[in-house]
Amino acid sequence: MSLLQFENVYFDNDGKTILKNICVDIESGDFISVVGPSGSGKSTFFKLCSHLISPTRGNITFKDKNITEYSPTELRKSIVYCFQTPYLFGNTVLDNINFPFSIRNMKPDIKKINELFSIFHMSADFLNEDVKSLSGGEKQRLALIRSLLFKPEILLLDEITSALDVNNTEIVENVIVSLNREGMTVLWITHNPEQSRKHANKLLTIEAGEIKSLDVLV
């Protein structure tokens, strides 16, 4: 079943065409590795997926409905974009963990938080840590936990392991793979050729703002 569909999507910014004629079907349960050189438009593609920007031309549909028919905030709760550089706000880890609850007018679910911390091999003692004192790997895992507190239908990961060591990369990969097995659709931008084919069922190549290929991986 087609979950997210791009039909002849173009995106221009400042007189420059960043993406052109993007046609792609993302199916429910897909694990798609998105590859391509820097500046080819991969991150712009993700921003279009999460409706942080709108196409200049063309249509994007989510569950057979044009995304403009959804409330932007509700849509972004279903399609979560995890940025390449994790941006942590506030002062402590807790400020970041509380944020997804506070925007839903909910109290933090301690059980859920502890579960996610343990899956990502982090101690719940981290909650009161100053975000400035965290290592790159801890920041990235925290950003992922923050995105996963309310499981999205589509998870967009933009080079999230590029700054991580082998151990942290493995931890993150294992979590993402198990979430995908549970039914979460995952799109993952990576520059690592081995990683791009390791877990994905499809490989989407974007070059110079166009889709060069969408290969099914065996």
Place this chain on the structure above:
Amino acid sequence: MNGSNTINITSLLIVSTLVMVSLFFSYWQKLKLEKETIISVVRAVIQLIAVGYILEYVFGYKNPVFTTLLLLFMTFNAAYNAAKRGKAIKNGLLISFLSILTGTLVTLTILILSKAVQYEPYQIIPVSGMIISNSMVALGLCYKQMTSDFKDKREEVETKLSLGADILPSSIEIIRNSIKTGMLPTIDSAKTLGIVSLPGMMTGLILAGTPPLEAIKYQIMVTFMLLSTTSISSFIACYLSYRGFFNSRKQLIYMK
């Protein structure tokens, strides 16, 4: 006017060379403020001379409707200038007008109800002038801060939006920072009153022969009313203007 000095035209012309100091620094440090300084000085002189003649007439013309219209005119001009400082702010003129007007109305109402001032032109107009001009400066600072924060903190705002947050929680830090920037000069100047500066109004009263303790009472009132108006105007302006940085799909608009 007991004890007051009169300033003759020759003294005023000699004093006007002080403007050259400001022009010299602007030129020396390549601040490119020469044109703006000259325009502001010429405007200040013309406006003040004009207002001197007008006030002679206005203070004698005790019609509350006329006084109110004059206050609205002052508010509009202040709003126009504040809006010019925030060109990226959508509906800047309307937002500034509403913010300054509300701040002024609330403060004046308290001042009148407490009988600190009367709704007489010779009291209301100078007091409103101080309030309105202070709000104008505060709004200019708020807009400048907000525009630069929305440019520099794009990543923070988009991270929050991407988690499903609405535009208010995504912008709240920027809004708070902008309000703070607008209010800080007034708070700082209140902190240093009497230690660093003897403010214009108090100095004017003392020069005009009013006993210092009497002048201080007025200054305390002025300090309180400036704090109140600045906070009200900055708060309203920032909460009304942040929405202009987003489109109808709750996406942060690209700024050059």
